[in-house]
Amino acid sequence: AQKVTQAQTEISVVEKEDVTLDCVYETRDTTYYLFWYKQPPSGELVFLIRRNSFDEQNEISGRYSWNFQKSTSSFNFTITASQVVDSAVYFCALSEKGGSEKLVFGKGMKLTVNP
Amino acid sequence: DAMVIQNPRYQVTQFGKPVTLSCSQTLNHNVMYWYQQKSSQAPKLLFHYYDKDFNNEADTPDNFQSRRPNTSFCFLDIRSPGLGDAAMYLCATSRDNRAEQYFGPGTRLTVT
Numbered sequence: 001a002q003k004v005t006q007a008q009t010e011i012s013v014v015e016k017e018d019v020t021l022d023c024v025y026e027t028r029d030t031t032y033y034l035f036w037y038k039q040p041p042s043g044e045l046v047f048l049i050r051r052n053s054f055d056e057q058n059e060i061s062g063r064y065s066w067n068f069q070k071s072t073s074s075f076n077f078t079i080t081a082s083q084v085v086d087s088a089v090y091f092c093a094l095s096e097k098g099g100s101e102k103l104v105f106g107k108g109m110k111l112t113v114n115p
Numbered sequence: 116d117a118m119v120i121q122n123p124r125y126q127v128t129q130f131g132k133p134v135t136l137s138c139s140q141t142l143n144h145n146v147m148y149w150y151q152q153k154s155s156q157a158p159k160l161l162f163h164y165y166d167k168d169f170n171n172e173a174d175t176p177d178n179f180q181s182r183r184p185n186t187s188f189c190f191l192d193i194r195s196p197g198l199g200d201a202a203m204y205l206c207a208t209s210r211d212n213r214a215e216q217y218f219g220p221g222t223r224l225t226v227t
Contacts, residue, residue: 035215043203045158045218091157102172103216105157 002027004094006106013082014114021077021109023092029053034068034075035093035103045091051075082113118142119219121206127225128196136191136222138206146212147189149181150205152221158205164189165212193224201226 003026013019025034036048049059051068059066063080079086089110093103120139128134138147146165150158162171164183178200180192193200203223207216 033213037218042220043205043223044220045205045207047215047217050215102160103158107157108155 002029002032002094002096002104004092004104004106006090006092006109008109009107010110010112012112012114015083016081017113018078018080019082019111019113021079021090021092021111023075023077023106025073025075025092025094027073027094027096029096032094032096035095036066036075036077037091037093037105038088039091039108040088048077079111082111084113084115087111087113119206119208119217121204121219121222123222124220125223125225127227128193129227130198131195134193134196134224136193136204136206136224138189138191138219139187140206140208141187142208142210142217143186144208144210144217145186146209146216147183148207148209148216149179149189149191150207151200152203152205154202161191196224196226198226200224 005024007022032053034051038046038048049066056068065078067076089108091108092106095103118141122137148163149161151161152158160172161175161179162181178194183189201224203221205221206219209216
């Protein structure tokens with residue numbers, strides 16, 4: 001069975017601090033996709049990144065970066081120089097067999113960035 | 116421009132009174148999903164359509180139904196809402212079953 005664990009439930013930082021959100025997954029498949037979504041207080045889930053299981057290259061997009069390590073089944077997300085607008089709940093998710101028909105979400109991690 | 120639109124954003128219904136939530140998309144995506152999200156929890160998939168093919172999750176109550184009359188629109192019907200059905204309902208779309216999902220803003224349902 002597939003499972004996504006976000007061990008941190010809530011983090012509070014001060015603006016400009018760097019923060020890393022942890023995600024550990026379990027799957028028996030060799031083909032799978034990993035995702036990160038952001039859910040601001042408005043409620044809409046915003047897609048941030050998709051990574052397939054065959055691509056372990058880390059990715060950087062502006063202040064966001066992702067570290068995918070198959071050896072530890074982790075897909076961690078780092079926000080550099082955090083801003084108040086980064087305050088949201090962040091979900092890590094997994095789908096198996098290369099299809100996203102069913103996303104298995106972690107429980108989410110609430111990030112609060114204080115000015 | 117909004118790509119996945121949900122109406123209304125807030126819906127209040129009475130216990131047992133049928134309610135319909137709507138979702139439309141301008142992305143021309145093949146797949147549309149409905150999720151239920153309760154407070155401080157992750158979204159839970161209720162069902163999805165791949166084109167006209169309906170796929171129900173095994174643990175979705177019979178009280179929940181869905182219709183997809185065309186590519187752009189998808190509806191969630193709750194036949195007899197109970198107090199436990201109060202939640203945020205999220206619609207999402209994806210190009211196909213390998214692509215990322217794009218979510219609408221959600222409809223927050225209150226049952227009185």
